Amino acid sequence: MQICRILLPMMMFLVFAFAKAQEPQIIPEESKFKDVKTKYWINTYGNIRISKRLFWIAQTHFRLEETENTPYVGQFAQIYNRHAIGYIYDKKTNFALGGVLRLNFNTDPESEAANLIPEYRIWHQYQFAMPVYNAMAYHRLRIEHRWSKGFNEEDNYIFRNRFRYMFRVKVPLNTPKLQTKTVYVAPEAEVILQSGTPVVASPLEDVRLNTTIGYIINPRLTVAAGFMYSFGQTLDNGGNYNQNYTARLHVYFSPDFRKVKNRLPDIHFRD
Numbered sequence: 001m002q003i004c005r006i007l008l009p010m011m012m013f014l015v016f017a018f019a020k021a022q023e024p025q026i027i028p029e030e031s032k033f034k035d036v037k038t039k040y041w042i043n044t045y046g047n048i049r050i051s052k053r054l055f056w057i058a059q060t061h062f063r064l065e066e067t068e069n070t071p072y073v074g075q076f077a078q079i080y081n082r083h084a085i086g087y088i089y090d091k092k093t094n095f096a097l098g099g100v101l102r103l104n105f106n107t108d109p110e111s112e113a114a115n116l117i118p119e120y121r122i123w124h125q126y127q128f129a130m131p132v133y134n135a136m137a138y139h140r141l142r143i144e145h146r147w148s149k150g151f152n153e154e155d156n157y158i159f160r161n162r163f164r165y166m167f168r169v170k171v172p173l174n175t176p177k178l179q180t181k182t183v184y185v186a187p188e189a190e191v192i193l194q195s196g197t198p199v200v201a202s203p204l205e206d207v208r209l210n211t212t213i214g215y216i217i218n219p220r221l222t223v224a225a226g227f228m229y230s231f232g233q234t235l236d237n238g239g240n241y242n243q244n245y246t247a248r249l250h251v252y253f254s255p256d257f258r259k260v261k262n263r264l265p266d267i268h269f270r271d
Contacts, residue, residue, distance in 0.1 A: 027201060033231070037146075039065045040245040041070040047086070049256040055095055057084040065107060066157040072247055079103040082122065092129040099123070100144070106151045113151035120147045135171040136178060143164070159198035162205065180219065186212040192232070201238030206230055212250065222252040 028195040046058035059082040068073030084098020100121035107111060130137050146160040147270030149155045168188035175182045192206040228246040233239075 017224070022053065025171055025238065026130060027107045031239055031241060032241055033241045034234075036245055037066060038071040038245045039077070039089065039244055041246055041248045043250045045250065045252045047252075049258060051258070052086075053088045053152045054089065054185035055094075057082070057086050057098060059083070067109075076105050077107050078105065082123070084125070086125075094127050096125040096127075097123075098127070104148075104151075108151075111151065113153070115151075117151055119149075121145060126164045132169065134177050135169055136161070138166070138168040138170075140164075140166040140168070158196070158198045160194050160199060163193045163195070164190060166190035168209075178216065180216055180217045184214050184216070186214060186224070188212070198235060202233035202235055203238075211249070212248070214250070218255045220256070222250075224250040226250070 003009055014025065042062040044060045047055070048056040048058060050056055059080065061078070061080035061082070061118050061175040062076070063080070064073050064075060065077040066072060066145045073146045074267065079102070081101045083100075084096040086094050086096035088094050100119075101122060102119040106115050106117075123142060125140065125142045127141075128139045129138075142162075142164040144161055144164070147157045148160070149157045155182075166188060167190075167204070168186055170178060170184050170186045172178050172184075173183045173185060178184060188208075188210050192205075192208070193203050194205040195203065207254040208228055208230040210226050210228035213225045214222055214224030226248045228244075228248060230246065231241050232243045233241055239255045
């Protein structure tokens with residue numbers, strides 16, 4: 001009997017705490033789109049050949065966002081370090097597995113919380129390329145396992161999965177195919193879904209619609225610039241949507257330090 005007197009209040013407390021944690025979000029009657037936020041991304045993409053079949057993916061992204069007085073390049077928001085080991089299955093198919101360290105900066109000027117919080121991810125990717133007349137089309141499936149947290153001291157890390165599918169086409173504009181000195185246009189669309197215990201009514205994290213103009217300097221170096229519109233549900237309430245206008249600058253580099261006799265023909269694995 002004494003044990004029951006002790007256990008019963010504890011069980012009632014746990015049931016109440018669990019029910020409170022599972023309280024449904026109050027979804028608005030109509031979807032609400034927040035004001036558009038402007039951003040500017042500077043991205044580098046490295047595909048470094050290691051051996052006949054292996055390559056090292058080394059990516060660094062600098063992401064800035066608006067301030068009250070300065071659109072696009074107002075302040076740092078995130079810095080990405082994404083690395084992986086990739087495997088070349090054939091000329092048009094490759095896979096990759098690696099990790100991400102993302103540094104998140106607190107962009108709220110009125111916040112007294114921490115200024116910088118690290119975020120960790122494990123990611124794997126499956127990319128397929130196929131020729132379409134004189135252009136190249138790419139299908140990319142990327143899955144990320146993500147640990148992130150807020151800036152307040154009492155915030156804890158939460159775990160989510162992300163499922164990303166991107167379709168992209170690269171069309172040469174001034175040459176018969178994608179080659180040295182080619183100017184190309186590359187429209188792309190990406191859908192990013194998320195899952196996990198914190199995701200109650202907001203599985204659609206982001207939809208990204210982007211168009212890029214690029215220039216292939218040589219087989220090892222390409223530069224590009226583009227503009228992206230994106231929108232997606234906020235984690236705290238699936239009825240609210242973020243919106244972003246993002247100007248993007250890309251540098252693609254593919255060094256190959258192997259001996260010439262060990263090199264394979266060109267492959268299509270640029271991101």
